[in-house]
Structure formats: structure tokens, C-alpha cells
Amino acid sequence: MNTTIISAGQHERVRQFLKDLWDYRELCLTFMERDLKVRYKQTVIGVLWVVLQPIFTTLAYVLIFGKIARMPTDGLPYMLFYFAANVSWSAFAREFTGCALSVEGNAYLISKVYFPRVVVPASVVCASMVDFLIGWLMLNGIAMWMGHWHWQLVAMTPLLLAIQCSASLGIGLVLAALNAQYRDVKNAVPFLAQIMMLATPVIYPLSQLPVWVREIAFINPMAAVVTAYRDCLTAGPFDWQLLGLSLFVSVFYLVGGLWFFRRREAKLADIL
Amino acid sequence: MSDAAIQISGLGKRYRYGEVRSANDTLRADLAEWAKGLFKRGNGQQRPQTLHAIHERHLDADPSYFWALRDINLEIKQGEVVGIIGRNGAGKSTLLKVLSRITPPTEGSVTYHGRIASLLEVGTGFHRELTGRENIFLNGSILGMKRSEIARKLDEIIAFAEVEKFMETPVKFYSSGMYVRLAFAVAAHLEPEIMVVDEVLAVGDAAFQKKCLGKMQDVSQHGRTVLFVSHNMAAIKTLCSRAVLLNAGRIEAQGKPEEVIARYLAGAAPEQGISLEQRTDRLGNGALRFTGIRFTNKFGQEVGEVESGDELNVVVSYKCKAPVDEKRMILSLSLWDDLKNLLTLFSSDEMGTAFKPFHEQGTVTVRIPQMLLRAGQYSVKLWASHLDTQAESVYDCVEDAATLHVMAGNFWKTGRVNREGNYSLMPGSISNE
The missing domain is CATH 3.40.50.300 (P-loop containing nucleotide triphosphate hydrolases)
Known part of the structure; x- marks a missing residue:
């Protein structure tokens, strides 16, 4: 039989933490299922929203930034240029904002029952994968239809997804832990998401930025991700140096986020 | 094993009263703790225990912290x-x-x-x-x-x-x-x-x-x-x-x-705080003053709580400064809920109580053979006055003289506990043909 020791002022060991996380993996799925089910209850068109959202956002971008502002796209049609960026960026934004609010949103659970608290934000990222997958399939479809599809799109996705999820979960964990204590975070998050979008080459190509900015673009791993999706479609060469650095940075964010979250995890029930 | x-x-849990500390304070405290953590790691064995201990002692003295659990x-x-x-x-x-x-x-x-x-x-x-x-x-x-x-x-x-x-x-x-x-x-x-x-x-x-x-x-x-x-x-x-x-x-x-x-x-004796005698939030000319109130069970033992269905005696002590006419006297006890709704009233005039003469000090007992209120907290109000209830003829009146704690009990003698709630029980039965 397992022996558990709860002791004052002691953090659980990393091994225990990982084991707990593994024991509660089903809970992560359950939360994910709950969030997905609840999201489309009592809606008329239900899951169709997942399809409509990226289409309308992209059309708006194409119209404003493409047709009116005449943004350069490094040779991609506007539709693809913006759709590729939207699918990954909106998944990232959904993940980190969702994570940030998730702990507070599940306060009623956290104060009543034990489970590794990381499960809550982690389930947000998992749930977001469903939306992402649908968007990604649409991207493939549109690329084929427009004759820009390339096998690299499929080959690169696991790597890009890993960068995206590590970064979003890492940032989301820090925000979630902070939001438990300082509700200011909740107000700052939508604003932060907007600023970050402008700082990420979503509406413009990375190549338009000054060189010194491009050199530090790895601190925002999504810059590399969004750009790489576009590079897949132009079959162009990848900026491997940027991708490698971004992967490293995103893993750093994830580890840092976990570390930060874990330090505050135990006290969450008292401060929420 | x-x-x-x-x-x-040796389990203990300390909480802080009131709100979470002001944002500045916590941020600063968090940063300090973080710095301390770095220091800890750097020095290996030499943990800043003393600093920690000082911090602890400081918290113990701070009245805004309290122990919800101690020495368990x-x-x-x-x-x-x-x-x-x-x-x-x-x-x-x-x-x-x-x-x-x-x-x-x-x-x-x-x-x-x-x-x-x-x-x-x-x-x-x-x-x-x-x-x-x-x-x-x-x-x-x-x-x-x-x-x-x-x-x-x-x-x-x-x-x-x-x-x-x-x-x-x-x-x-x-x-x-x-x-x-x-x-x-x-x-x-x-x-x-x-x-x-x-x-x-x-x-x-x-x-x-x-x-x-x-x-x-x-x-x-x-x-x-x-x-x-x-x-x-x-x-x-x-x-x-x-x-x-x-x-x-x-x-x-x-x-x-x-x-x-x-x-x-x-053991749960009446609420602490100032005694009934010293209360100043009362009406009346003080010819008779309530000086104490306690609850006893059917054996005369003092209790802090009563179960629904059980007998309860409320023993009220008094002191008289001036003679009061026991034949033209109203003494009442009433029970109120949290929302200041009157739930029940025992009043000597309508109950036809024949009081014995009131001495300089003594007690009045209100006997409730069966507690018909459900589990909850009730406030007790005491009143004593002359029969013509004009303002100047009130001897004493104390609201919230005591809090009566009623526990869910075995009112129906069925072994099933009656529900809680600030409403009443009543003897009765249900049958069909």
C-alpha cells in the first residue's frame, strides 16, 4: 500500500509529482471532455463554431491587411498567409488565456478536493488541441485547393505543436498561479493577448522586421511557429536556427512555468 | 509497520484573518522568499533557519494570524x-x-x-x-x-x-x-x-x-x-x-x-463575552434586571446545546432594586432567528403564570418540555414589565440575551435525524387508509 506523508513546509519530490500527474491523467481527459461538452451545449450550430471562427477571422484579415493595407506576404496568397498564422496563433492565445483563468475558474474544486493542480491548466491545452486539429485539417484542405500544399506541412507539425504547447502551458501556468492571488492578471490577460499578437508575425511576415528584432525573435517562440507554417506552404527553406532556439526557449518556459506553479500549488486552496 | x-x-494550521495581504506586501514578501531560496541553495547546509524562526515568532505575536489547528x-x-x-x-x-x-x-x-x-x-x-x-x-x-x-x-x-x-x-x-x-x-x-x-x-x-x-x-x-x-x-x-x-x-x-x-x-458553556448583568444595550427602569441566563437539561445539568425533541430549561437570574408587584407582572422569553423573525414567545400573562413574590435576587425558569425547533442558532430575548405596558413601566428588556444552539436530534423517535433549518417541528403522524 502507498504511504503518503504530508509534512509542513515540504515540497513533494519531483518524482512524486510526476507519479501523481500520471495517476491523475484520466482526470485531465475528464476535464477536457467537460470543457468541450459544456462549450457547445445550448448552442444552435454547435461544433460548427470551430470551423467558422478561423474562416471569418481570416477573411477579415485578408480584407483589411491584404486588400486594403497590401501587406507583403513573401509570395503566399493572402488567404493561406493569414489562415496558416491564425490556426496556430489562435490556438496559442486560446491556450495561454484559458490556462491563466482556469485555476480561478475551478476554485470550487480546488478548495474541495485534492488532485495535482497542474491537471486543470493542462486539460485546457488538451481541449484546445481539438480545435487546433480541426483548423489544421482545414489549412491542409485550403492549401491543397490553392495548390500550395507540401508534405512539409505534415512533417513539421509535431515539432511546431510541441513548441506552441510548451510555450502556452509554461506562460499559462505562471499567469494562472499569479491570477489565483492577484486578480489583476485576469484583467491584463486579454490585453496581453492582443499585445502578443502584434508582437508575433501574424498580420505581417517576419521578414519585414528589422534584423536586430529578427535576431531576438526566439524569445517569442510563436514567431518561429507562425513563420514555419508559412515556410511549409511556400516549400521554402526553414530558419532552423530560429526554430531550434525557439524550441529551447519554449521548453525553458514550460519548465519555468511548472516550477513556478508547483511552488504555489499547495497554497492555492488558501488564497483562491 | x-x-x-x-x-x-503535532499538526498545526495557521490562517490569517481577513483579506489577502495587499498586493505590494505579498509581492515583496514573495520576492524576499525567492531570494532566500537562492541563498539557501547557494550555502548548501547553512540554511537561514534563524531568520525563519524570527519570522515565525513574529507571526505568532501578530494578532491578525490565528491557529485553526494546533498540536493535533x-x-x-x-x-x-x-x-x-x-x-x-x-x-x-x-x-x-x-x-x-x-x-x-x-x-x-x-x-x-x-x-x-x-x-x-x-x-x-x-x-x-x-x-x-x-x-x-x-x-x-x-x-x-x-x-x-x-x-x-x-x-x-x-x-x-x-x-x-x-x-x-x-x-x-x-x-x-x-x-x-x-x-x-x-x-x-x-x-x-x-x-x-x-x-x-x-x-x-x-x-x-x-x-x-x-x-x-x-x-x-x-x-x-x-x-x-x-x-x-x-x-x-x-x-x-x-x-x-x-x-x-x-x-x-x-x-x-x-x-x-x-x-x-x-462542556460548551454559554457564549463568552460580557455577562448579561454588565450589558448596557437594554431598555427599562431597572427595577428588575436580568443578570444571567443558562440552559439546563432535564436532569438540571447545564448544557450549551439542545437536541431537537429534548427538554430544555432556561434559567434566568435576576436582581431587584425596587419592589415589583408579582401579580401585575409580565415576564417573557422569546426565540428569534437570524433574520429577526419571532419564532416563539413564552409570556407569563397569556400563560397565566402565578408568580411567587420576587426577592432581591433569584431565578425564573422557563421549561420547554420538548424543543420543537430544528437545528440552528436562535437568539433569546428577555422581557420584564408591569402589566400596563407603557414605556416607563418596563423593568428590563434584553435582546440577544443568549444564543440557543439547537442540534439535529431524534425528534420522531425513529432513529432518523430530522432536517436542519430555522423552522419548527410539531408532534404528529401520517397514515393512510
Whole structure:
């Protein structure tokens, strides 16, 4: 039989933490299922929203930034240029904002029952994968239809997804832990998401930025991700140096986020 | 290893009164702590213990911190069912929260063997929009069941809850009874080695309560260790092999349930604070003044609480400064709820009380042969006046002279505990032809 020791002022060991996380993996799925089910209850068109959202956002971008502002796209049609960026960026934004609010949103659970608290934000990222997958399939479809599809799109996705999820979960964990204590975070998050979008080459190509900015673009791993999706479609060469650095940075964010979250995890029930 | 399922040693939990500290303060404190952490790591062995100790001492002296639990030492053997009783704020729920790892202890430690399932409320995590079936899975996983385990027990759970027809209905359309039944059914099918339960039997209708009690008994007979908090003394008596009385965060007594409950009911003397005699928030000319109030049971023993259905005597002491005419005297006692609704009034004029002469000091006893109020807290108001109730003829009038704590009891003599709520019981029966 397992022996558990709860002791004052002691953090659980990393091994225990990982084991707990593994024991509660089903809970992560359950939360994910709950969030997905609840999201489309009592809606008329239900899951169709997942399809409509990226289409309308992209059309708006194409119209404003493409047709009116005449943004350069490094040779991609506007539709693809913006759709590729939207699918990954909106998944990232959904993940980190969702994570940030998730702990507070599940306060009623956290104060009543034990489970590794990381499960809550982690389930947000998992749930977001469903939306992402649908968007990604649409991207493939549109690329084929427009004759820009390339096998690299499929080959690169696991790597890009890993960068995206590590970064979003890492940032989301820090925000979630902070939001438990300082509700200011909740107000700052939508604003932060907007600023970050402008700082990420979503509406413009990375190549338009000054060189010194491009050199530090790895601190925002999504810059590399969004750009790489576009590079897949132009079959162009990848900026491997940027991708490698971004992967490293995103893993750093994830580890840092976990570390930060874990330090505050135990006290969450008292401060929420 | 010993046969102790749970070993609690020197457990303490400190909370801070009021709001979370101001943002500045915490941020600064957090940064300091972080810096300290770096320092700790850098010096290896040389941890800044002294600094920590100074910090601790400082917190102990700070009146804005208080200990919700302190010096709890308890060993619970495997298969034992332990009831935890105590007044509100005694630390019962905090103890359960620490045990179930929801909140960390400030000092001391707990060691336990096996899985703990905590049931601190009924239906934790139920989502209004989801159907009964979906909620069974959701709630079950939250309580630590595997999905395969839930799937296996699904039929049993549904049958236990008696909501077969509504499995595909969102629970927001459930009646509160159905909701509670479904929630408890899931919890009742947990199979942890240790179960921690907080006052969840107080809900649901009587028949369902009985079913739950039966299930709990089942559970304990299967060698499972159960720790449960309840205000329901009858349930504690029937289910537990041991009771622990908490008072102000410390263990005051433990042992046989009957003895500990008796101690709890007796020991909880009237509320502290200033005495009735010294109260200044009163009306009247003071010819007669109420100087004390206490509650006694049918044996004349002083009690702090009464169970519904039991006899209660309210003994009011008085002092007279001037002679009062006992033949033209009104003395009354009334009970009020939190919302200042008058619930009942004992008034000597309408009851035709023939008082004996009032001396310089003495007592008046109001006897209530059967407490017909349900579990809750009630405020006692005392009044004494001359029969012509003009303002200047009021001798004394004290609102909130005391708080009467009524506990859920065995009013119907059926062994089923009556529900709580600030409304009344009334003798009666139900039959059909």
C-alpha cells in the first residue's frame, strides 16, 4: 500500500509529482471532455463554431491587411498567409488565456478536493488541441485547393505543436498561479493577448522586421511557429536556427512555468 | 509497520484573518522568499533557519494570524470509524482539508497508508449543463476513480441514486433531492482505503439518509477507515467507534462516542463575552434586571446545546432594586432567528403564570418540555414589565440575551435525524387508509 506523508513546509519530490500527474491523467481527459461538452451545449450550430471562427477571422484579415493595407506576404496568397498564422496563433492565445483563468475558474474544486493542480491548466491545452486539429485539417484542405500544399506541412507539425504547447502551458501556468492571488492578471490577460499578437508575425511576415528584432525573435517562440507554417506552404527553406532556439526557449518556459506553479500549488486552496 | 492507517503528529494550521495581504506586501514578501531560496541553495547546509524562526515568532505575536489547528496528535487504526465533533470554527473542516491534501499544514505532519478519498461536499464538480451520466463520470474522476471503475459500477450507482429515467437529462433540471441522491451515490461507490467525510449526511430526505447511513456502515465493516465530521450526534453514536472533540483547534477529548458527545453537549458553556448583568444595550427602569441566563437539561445539568425533541430549561437570574408587584407582572422569553423573525414567545400573562413574590435576587425558569425547533442558532430575548405596558413601566428588556444552539436530534423517535433549518417541528403522524 502507498504511504503518503504530508509534512509542513515540504515540497513533494519531483518524482512524486510526476507519479501523481500520471495517476491523475484520466482526470485531465475528464476535464477536457467537460470543457468541450459544456462549450457547445445550448448552442444552435454547435461544433460548427470551430470551423467558422478561423474562416471569418481570416477573411477579415485578408480584407483589411491584404486588400486594403497590401501587406507583403513573401509570395503566399493572402488567404493561406493569414489562415496558416491564425490556426496556430489562435490556438496559442486560446491556450495561454484559458490556462491563466482556469485555476480561478475551478476554485470550487480546488478548495474541495485534492488532485495535482497542474491537471486543470493542462486539460485546457488538451481541449484546445481539438480545435487546433480541426483548423489544421482545414489549412491542409485550403492549401491543397490553392495548390500550395507540401508534405512539409505534415512533417513539421509535431515539432511546431510541441513548441506552441510548451510555450502556452509554461506562460499559462505562471499567469494562472499569479491570477489565483492577484486578480489583476485576469484583467491584463486579454490585453496581453492582443499585445502578443502584434508582437508575433501574424498580420505581417517576419521578414519585414528589422534584423536586430529578427535576431531576438526566439524569445517569442510563436514567431518561429507562425513563420514555419508559412515556410511549409511556400516549400521554402526553414530558419532552423530560429526554430531550434525557439524550441529551447519554449521548453525553458514550460519548465519555468511548472516550477513556478508547483511552488504555489499547495497554497492555492488558501488564497483562491 | 503498525496498524495505524493515519498518524497525525503535532499538526498545526495557521490562517490569517481577513483579506489577502495587499498586493505590494505579498509581492515583496514573495520576492524576499525567492531570494532566500537562492541563498539557501547557494550555502548548501547553512540554511537561514534563524531568520525563519524570527519570522515565525513574529507571526505568532501578530494578532491578525490565528491557529485553526494546533498540536493535533492522533492515531487512527485501520478500519476505525472516527467521528469528529465540535462547535463551528473548532477546526473540524480544517483538519479534514489538511488530511485530504487540499491545504498544507503550517507545522507537523500526517502519514497515511493507502488512498484517501475526501468528500467535503456533495457533488463536487457537478456541472449543471451536463447530463446525469456525464456527471457521474466527471464527479467520479474528480473523487479519484478510474473511468473503467466508474463504467463498471455505473448501473449500481444509477440504481442507488434512483434516477434511472433522468440519466440523459442535464442536472440543472433535477430536483434538489435527485441531485443530492445522484451525488451521494457516486461517493458511496468509492473504494479508497481511507474515507474523509464532512457533514454530507445532513442532506436528502429521511429515507435516503437512512440508506446512506447503511452504506456508511457497510463501508466501515469492510475494514475501511472512515473519518467523519458531523453535527448529527445520532449518526456519530451509531457509526463511530471513537469520537474526537475539537475545541478552538485543539483536541479537547476523545474516546467512546457517548462520553465525548456528553462532554461536548455539557462542556460548551454559554457564549463568552460580557455577562448579561454588565450589558448596557437594554431598555427599562431597572427595577428588575436580568443578570444571567443558562440552559439546563432535564436532569438540571447545564448544557450549551439542545437536541431537537429534548427538554430544555432556561434559567434566568435576576436582581431587584425596587419592589415589583408579582401579580401585575409580565415576564417573557422569546426565540428569534437570524433574520429577526419571532419564532416563539413564552409570556407569563397569556400563560397565566402565578408568580411567587420576587426577592432581591433569584431565578425564573422557563421549561420547554420538548424543543420543537430544528437545528440552528436562535437568539433569546428577555422581557420584564408591569402589566400596563407603557414605556416607563418596563423593568428590563434584553435582546440577544443568549444564543440557543439547537442540534439535529431524534425528534420522531425513529432513529432518523430530522432536517436542519430555522423552522419548527410539531408532534404528529401520517397514515393512510
